[in-house]
Amino acid sequence: MKSLQRILASRPLRYPQVRYLSGLARLDASKTIIEKTTSPIAKLPKDQLVFGQSFTDHMVEIEWDAKKGWAAPRISPYKNLSLDPATIVFHYGFELFEGLKAYKDSNGNIRTFRSDKNMLRMNQSAERIALPNFDGEELMKVIDKFLVLDQAFVPEGAGYSLYLRPTMIGTSVGLGVGTPDKALIFVIASPVGPYYSTGFKPVALEATDYAVRAWPGGVGNKKLGANYAPCIQPQTQAASRGYQQNLWLFGEEGYITEVGTMNAFFVFQNEDGKKELATAPLDGTILEGVTRDSVLQLARERLPADEWIISERKFTIGEVKERAAKGQLVEAFGAGTAAVVSPIDRIGWKGEDIAVPVAAGNSGELTAQVAEWIRQIQYGETSYKDWSRVAK
């Protein structure tokens, strides 16, 4: 495996010139055409919100054509897509998405969290599967207009937000396997509460090695539809044994990668007295999570350096088990946009459970602290760098 990784490092995928620099029409938010709905959708009460089940009045659509570039963005009433059955999105997996959330602050502003990271990743996902690039700031300006129009759908209160789903699909028609010459960006939005029905309560994970989510030279670090459907059958099996999600392992060593819907963080007590916050490194087999990056930046800045080590490193399920047995496993949590920060209280492995302490009741102490740090920035209570953007 190391040798393969050397090959990959020495010969990375080379992408064609970014296509929005090619002289074709660029994605331009100032051209946005808005068609308002004449039949508004009723807003659901907060206690009836189910993740990704109800949507707002409108949606964004932006078409791309290899000969013309990006068409004028349209914001129009939420409606079905009408596509030829030979459209490549149905056959060859030409689809990618992003997930980000819009929050209502105490002044009624609508805020998004580090959306520049989502736009960058969306472009990286597109490049990997030969879909077109675009100017991320322009798409965010279109999304801002959409948010202002549908702001009444953003629920108020901690844990509540409007989940935004920017999606890109290949829309060329034809069964030959090749580079798409047509594509569509669409954005829909769903008012949501906590992702897990358990709320901010711990989840149980099953460490999984019999199926493999991602591998070097593959696409596990991109947000492609291709990475999700293959994980459902193992998720169903884990659920049948009482676990909500899989903790995906890699290789015969059993390296911990991620949870599929979240990156994974572990806190260990070291023998020198320091604590370590550890997560898997960005080696191509895990999604480069925005929440992951936020946790790492905040931890590095706010945790005392003489008490904490913040590590992006490879570690195995064997190490977690061994450290737990020695009383050195302090806590663990998942981090992702949908679930934000989600405490973990046990990990199934080879038919046994590794118990994970939850010292603060529903979570470990750092888990609760990190969740609160991020919440304050997301809801505009604390200003931090350029991480929160107000839609105008």
Added chain:
Amino acid sequence: MKSLQRILASRPLRYPQVRYLSGLARLDASKTIIEKTTSPIAKLPKDQLVFGQSFTDHMVEIEWDAKKGWAAPRISPYKNLSLDPATIVFHYGFELFEGLKAYKDSNGNIRTFRSDKNMLRMNQSAERIALPNFDGEELMKVIDKFLVLDQAFVPEGAGYSLYLRPTMIGTSVGLGVGTPDKALIFVIASPVGPYYSTGFKPVALEATDYAVRAWPGGVGNKKLGANYAPCIQPQTQAASRGYQQNLWLFGEEGYITEVGTMNAFFVFQNEDGKKELATAPLDGTILEGVTRDSVLQLARERLPADEWIISERKFTIGEVKERAAKGQLVEAFGAGTAAVVSPIDRIGWKGEDIAVPVAAGNSGELTAQVAEWIRQIQYGETSYKDWSRVAK
């Protein structure tokens, strides 16, 4: 890697009970509803056919619902699909397909080739991504009706056929990642000539290790959309260096797996005087091709056992290069439904070409022989087992 493969072998994915046995409505061809077109599409001349670009008058649609089972099949005019933008096929890669061809024989019968294998594989693909199972013979009966209705679109002559594309997509609406509760099978059909614009002429492949098509524990042996989009960028790179397709390698050893659109066969001259026909084994990282299986069966039955060894074994690009240097590489070809049998005349590897002999002019001698064996069965000139089915 061996250790990982042992893990996989000892703990295979377990699937839920096949759902068409569960008491819900089964896929039932006798319930098929046919709505004929009132605006027939003009048939293109054979020399204007491009693979997968034009379609027939009608299409098949069969809806599935977790609470009801399979609805009555419908054959109706070819038309767009209308789907909510939150449909899971656009987000999480819930899509799979099959490819098979219908041939017109000299009596005007429409014949399909080993369609039972396609139906079996389609069910296996569905199980792997938690889409529903169905009775494959019933779907073939529906397809037979479709073929009889649109038989005027089946072009005559060697190399010409009607390419059938049975497809299944997840049609649940909602952004939570979970098991689909709605699905749709649709079948469309495209009149086609030879897959490569070069016809029965050799193709050049680039051996590729910097990107990896499939992995043990992944889904590379299933016919999922997820396996295709990630291969386009490396294909574009190979094309920029003058190669039509990638020859996908695996692992630091450089094991030859497949071509993405075809399985790969090599003929070696052994030092004991025998020839060997070799292809990669079904280890989970290659598609289990119907044409691959047909080549192996025919070769085992029809080639003299005292002159030939037929091998499903692991071999590396290094072995191919070494045997070529010794004059022991006799020929090579790809095998798949779209291209049928496609000769190979060179393989790029680390910036150099491995020349592959084409003793019979456009191909090696065995390549031409195998292509002709299969053609005779496909077009009903030779009867062989139950490999050819007449649509009635």
